Amino acid sequence: MSLFEPTAAHFEPLARQEKTEQITRPSLSYWQDAWVRLKKNTRAIISLGIIVLLGLFTLIGPLLWSVNPALQNLNQVSQAPSWAKSAVVIAPYQRWNGIRLDNYTNPDQTFTSLPAPTGFSTADTPTTQRVRLAWDQVPGADGYNVYRNNRAPRDFNDLGLPLGSTYGDELSYEDRLSLEPREYYYSLVPTDGYDEYEVYSQLILTPALGLTPDEAVERELITDPHEVNIGDYLTIEFHPLGTDYLGRDMLARLMEGARVSLFIGIVAPFLFVLVGIIYGGFAGYFGGRVDGLLMRFAEFVVALPFLLFMILFKIAFGIGPGESGIMPMLLALVLLSWPSTARLVRGQVLQIREEGYIEAARLLGAKDHYLVLRHIIPNTMGVILVTLTFAVPAAIFTEAFLSFIGMGVAPPTPSWGSMCNEGVKTMLSHPHELIFPALLISITVLAFNLLGDGLTEALDSKMRSRD
Amino acid sequence: MLAYTLKRLFAGVITVWFIATATFIAMHQVPGDPLMNDKAVSAEIRANLEAKYGLDKPVTEQYFIFLGNMLSGDFGISFTQQNRRVNDIIRDHFPISAILGLLAIFFAATGGVLWGALTAIYRNRLPDIVIMFLVILGISVPSFVFAALGQLFLVNLNSLFGQSIIPVAGWGTIWHMLMPSMVLGLGTMALLTRLMRSSMLEVVNEDYIKTARAKGLSPTRIFFRHQLRNAILPVITVLGPQIAAITTGGFVVELVFAIPGLGRYFVQAVQQLDYTVIMGTTVFYGAFLVLMVIIVDILYGFIDPRVRLS
Numbered sequence: 017m018s019l020f021e022p023t024a025a026h027f028e029p030l031a032r033q034e035k036t037e038q039i040t041r042p043s044l045s046y047w048q049d050a051w052v053r054l055k056k057n058t059r060a061i062i063s064l065g066i067i068v069l070l071g072l073f074t075l076i077g078p079l080l081w082s083v084n085p086a087l088q089n090l091n092q093v094s095q096a097p098s099w100a101k102s103a104v105v106i107a108p109y110q111r112w113n114g115i116r117l118d119n120y121t122n123p124d125q126t127f128t129s130l131p132a133p134t135g136f137s138t139a140d141t142p143t144t145q146r147v148r149l150a151w152d153q154v155p156g157a158d159g160y161n162v163y164r165n166n167r168a169p170r171d172f173n174d175l176g177l178p179l180g181s182t183y184g185d186e187l188s189y190e191d192r193l194s195l196e197p198r199e200y201y202y203s204l205v206p207t208d209g210y211d212e213y214e215v216y217s218q219l220i221l222t223p224a225l226g227l228t229p230d231e232a233v234e235r236e237l238i239t240d241p242h243e244v245n246i247g248d249y250l251t252i253e254f255h256p257l258g259t260d261y262l263g264r265d266m267l268a269r270l271m272e273g274a275r276v277s278l279f280i281g282i283v284a285p286f287l288f289v290l291v292g293i294i295y296g297g298f299a300g301y302f303g304g305r306v307d308g309l310l311m312r313f314a315e316f317v318v319a320l321p322f323l324l325f326m327i328l329f330k331i332a333f334g335i336g337p338g339e340s341g342i343m344p345m346l347l348a349l350v351l352l353s354w355p356s357t358a359r360l361v362r363g364q365v366l367q368i369r370e371e372g373y374i375e376a377a378r379l380l381g382a383k384d385h386y387l388v389l390r391h392i393i394p395n396t397m398g399v400i401l402v403t404l405t406f407a408v409p410a411a412i413f414t415e416a417f418l419s420f421i422g423m424g425v426a427p428p429t430p431s432w433g434s435m436c437n438e439g440v441k442t443m444l445s446h447p448h449e450l451i452f453p454a455l456l457i458s459i460t461v462l463a464f465n466l467l468g469d470g471l472t473e474a475l476d477s478k479m480r481s482r483d
Numbered sequence: 484m485l486a487y488t489l490k491r492l493f494a495g496v497i498t499v500w501f502i503a504t505a506t507f508i509a510m511h512q513v514p515g516d517p518l519m520n521d522k523a524v525s526a527e528i529r530a531n532l533e534a535k536y537g538l539d540k541p542v543t544e545q546y547f548i549f550l551g552n553m554l555s556g557d558f559g560i561s562f563t564q565q566n567r568r569v570n571d572i573i574r575d576h577f578p579i580s581a582i583l584g585l586l587a588i589f590f591a592a593t594g595g596v597l598w599g600a601l602t603a604i605y606r607n608r609l610p611d612i613v614i615m616f617l618v619i620l621g622i623s624v625p626s627f628v629f630a631a632l633g634q635l636f637l638v639n640l641n642s643l644f645g646q647s648i649i650p651v652a653g654w655g656t657i658w659h660m661l662m663p664s665m666v667l668g669l670g671t672m673a674l675l676t677r678l679m680r681s682s683m684l685e686v687v688n689e690d691y692i693k694t695a696r697a698k699g700l701s702p703t704r705i706f707f708r709h710q711l712r713n714a715i716l717p718v719i720t721v722l723g724p725q726i727a728a729i730t731t732g733g734f735v736v737e738l739v740f741a742i743p744g745l746g747r748y749f750v751q752a753v754q755q756l757d758y759t760v761i762m763g764t765t766v767f768y769g770a771f772l773v774l775m776v777i778i779v780d781i782l783y784g785f786i787d788p789r790v791r792l793s
Contacts, residue, residue, distance in 0.1 A: 316501040319776075321768045323731040325505070327753055328765060332512035413625060420627045421734055421750055433625075440631050440739070444638075454628045462623035 050398070053474040060470020063463040070460055074274040085272040085430060089253070089263035094446040096198060097258040097266075105248045106143050106226035112190055115139070115150050120185035123156050126208040130156050132215040133204050139188060143226030147191040149202060149219065157206035157213070159183040164191065165201040172214055175203040183209060197225040225252070258448045261438060266452055269430045273453065276342060276431035280415045281460070284349040285407035289400060291350060292357025293393075299358070300365025301388065311362065314355035325352055326414065327423050340429035345418065349411060357403055364396040398475035405468035409461035416457050432457045488781055495773045502769035503553055506762050507546055513756070549762075558763030563755045569763035572748060577767070579654060580737070580744035584730040586664035591671035591729070592722065596715060598672070599679020600706075603687060603714075614676065621673030626732060629666045630739040637662055652741040663740045667733055671725050675718055683714040716787055723779035727772040 044052065054060055135152035142148070149162065163169075165176025179191055191202075202219040205212045227250060229241035237250050244250065257266035299310040329348035330341070368374065374391055382390075412432075418424040419433025420440075427434070432453040439450030533539045537548055552559065558569035598618075602611040637651045649658050686692065687710060695705050734746040745764060752760035 316498055319498045319769070319773055320502055320505060321727060321731050321765065321772055323734065324749065324765050324768055325509070327750075328506065328509045328761070331753060331756075332509040334512075334514040409623075416625050417627070417732075417735065420625075421738055423750070423753065436625070436627060440627065443631055443635065450628075450631065454625065457625055458623045458628070461625075462619065465619070465622055 046394075046398075050471075050474040054470055057470040057473065059466050060474075063466040063470070066459060066463040067467065070274070070278065070456075070463070074271060074278055077271040077274075078268070081267055081271065083253075083265045083268040085264060085268035086428065087264060089259070092253065092255070092259050092263040094261055094442060094449065095255055095259040095263075096196070096446065097256060097448050098197065102249045103225040103227045103232075103252045104143065105232065105244045105246055105250060106145055106228055107246050108228045108230065109145055109192075112139075112146075112148060112188075114186060114188040114190065117153060117185040117187060122184065123158055123208075126211070127156050127213070130154055130206050130213045130215060133157075133160070133206055133217045136202075136204050136217040136219050138219070138221060142221050142223040144195040144197055144223050145192070145226045145228070147195060147200075147202075147221065147223055148188065149191065149204070150188040151204055151217070153187055154206045158209035159207040160186075160189075161205045161207055161212060162189045162191070163203040163205070163216075164193075165203070166198070168201055169203060169218070172216065175205070175216065176201065181207065195223050197223060227252075257452055258446075260435070260449050261442060261446075266448070269435060270432070270452060270456060273430040273432045273435055274456065276340070276425055276429060277412055277415055277433065277457070278460070280342060280346060280349070280431075281408050281412035284346050284353070284411045285404055287346070288350040288353040289357045289404050289407065291354040293361050293396075293400065295354060296358035296361030296363075297365055297388070297392070297396075300362035300369070301392070303366070303369075307362070311359070314358050317352065317355045320352060322352055323414075323417070326418060330418070330423060341424065341426045342429070345415065345424065349414060353407070353411075357400070357407075360399060360403060361396055364399055365392055368392050368395050402468060402472050402475060405464055405471055409464040409468075412457065412461055412464075484781075484784060487784065491777045491780060495777050498773050499766070499770045500550075502773075503550065503766045504546075506765045506769075507549055510758060510762055511542065553766060558767070559759040561752075561757055561760050563752075563757045563760075569759050572760060573745065573763065573767055576743055576745040576748050579742060580730060580733055580746055583660065583664055583667065583733055583736070583742065583744060584726065586660055587668035587671070587729050587733075588722070588726055589668075590665055591668035591675055591725070592718070594668070594672040595675025596679050596711075596718060598676040599718075600683055600711060600714070602676065602680045603683030604706075606684065615680075618673045618676045621669050622677075626666065626670055627735045627739060629669055630663075630736050633662045633666045634739065652739075654742045654744075659740075659742075663736045663742060667729060667736045670732070671729055674725070675721070678721060679714060679718050682717045683710065686710050686714045689713075716783075719779065719783050719786065723776035726775045726779070730772065731768065 131154060133151045133154050135150075137150060139148035139150040151160070154160075159182055161181045162179045163175035163177060164179050165174070169175050177193075179193060180189060182189055199220060199222045202221065203216045204219070205216045207213065227235070227237070229238070229244055232238050232244065232250055233241050235252070237252060238244060253265075255265050255267070257270065260266055260269065295310065295314070299307040299314075326345075326348050329351060330344045333344035333347055368391070374387060377387060377391060415424060415431060416433030416436065419431050420437045422434075422437065424433055425431045435453035436450055436457070439446075439453060443450050530539070537545060540548070556570070558573070561567045561569060561572065598614050602614045605611045634651055637649050640649065641647050641651065649661060650656075653659055692705060692709055695709050700708075731746070733744060734750055736742070737744040737747040738750065745768075748760065749764045749768075751757075752764065
């Protein structure tokens, strides 16, 4: 038996025969993995889309819709949203004698009931200048009452605004009471000259927006009243979302207000989360007595009644004349809100500090700053991102809340909250002034909340092992 | 338990001192001074007034006088309503805010626990989907919108019946309290429902529930004795801070419903820069909230024996 004689050939590396291990899935980093899972969450993705749209509304919106949000127009106070872009030119108001019966005799008696009036119609084209109503005589009636309602009347007691009464031979009525280009429900009730009979006829009509040549000049649509003829159409200021109580365009104000609300809603959380990270990271990293002292202080700040101190700090930082008061609010928010993030980050850091991979890295000779930058901060990022997402709606709420009670931004600057405050006063007659800003606040808060829920699920490592 | 209570109370006293100090510092940062609102006064009168209110003394001395007064429970006299002591304002108006807040907490807690438990039991079925949709709505819509909608609802309700069934605003009877406290509790109720749902879902899968079921206990008994009692603990933990949120959140509701609570007076005092009222109310509210959190924590110890032991 001969000894094994190794030759050079024996030291040739073996060629790999087959793949021993197949990597079926691409390797994903933590964030890539989170993104994949977030994409599966339809609600979160829709919310993300809404947030992007809100951003565009705020940043690009004013470029596309270049109406001055501060421009007041007392001719167009509290206009409902409308797509009306034009007005018809009408003749200046001329007196109307109405329609009277030639031979009329007073019935001199009250009947138990009368038929409803017939032929209730308009005498000519109704415009916002005047609506002229006419009807046929009801035999036995000695007068008529005219009512106007903004909605369909429920019953006889719900006919709306009593406009006026006619007596005897008068079979017409002219309505000139602050007419708007909207749908009206006119009702006509016959009377015995004093008491009403419980019957009525109804007429539904929408007066056309009319402007006399002089009014058009006043509103700076034309320069010379002879420029236009009666019956021409004029292009007027267009307010797709209506106007507010000073005639300012709602859409432009909502865009301007979005800047304030979203600025505070996004910048304040960024700032206080940053402060929280530094503070909490410091406390968690050093631990021991420093940690105890820093956290005790944070507990004190948490105990401050939040809204009271928001108001207190806001007035303490003061606003000079002509300032909007955004900065004091931002500062107050940051001063009061950092402890929650600080506590969270501290807890995370304390936990991560004890992890095996930190020890391993330390054994391999990693320095402190490397550990902090490479391991501790990236590993707390997930939790911080979730906090940030939930902090945004809270900050938007706080701003809206303070502005609503009149402690927020100073009046000429619109914010969604202060617009709600103004809108709530005319809630019943002009609901659009409250609905639009309230809707925007709600949608924004909803989107950030749902995105936060989605992020929590996507970033949760416990969830990752589950699927 | 006694040692724990004493420890918490001591920490609470220090917290109140911190709140008082922060209030004092903040108020001294406010531009202008308390006498600025008065008509133009000559230098002598102004000096006399400053001497009367102790404003001519150095700030540190003012601070100690302030602390001393707080300790003896004296919050001073209102600057704008000169015949009214801050103590009287608090005594007159705080009970109203407290009743409103407690009712709201009651609504929020019972509603939250109930709806939360319900959604967990009907997980991913119709009741769950409907309630969770309402919860999301409750979290996303600001309280002042709810307040306005609540008023609108009452107006329509009253006009439907042609008489005032439930008053739209004001204060006095139990009917006045109904709508404002519901509106005030709505946001918290939504929050608690979410919390209760997730904690209930965790409890439902615990081993001891399976054991109880295996032993043949009735579902109602399992629900009340084992599921609800365990799932309710996280809800109680957040109740303390939520009381704070609700009592201070009462400002808006008090404003919209014209309720003469302390929150409304605070807002008014801030608008008029009524220094003593602002400071007194803030410190009082702060102390009240600290006390509430302590009480909730101690109650927690009674409910959950695990806390008592540690």
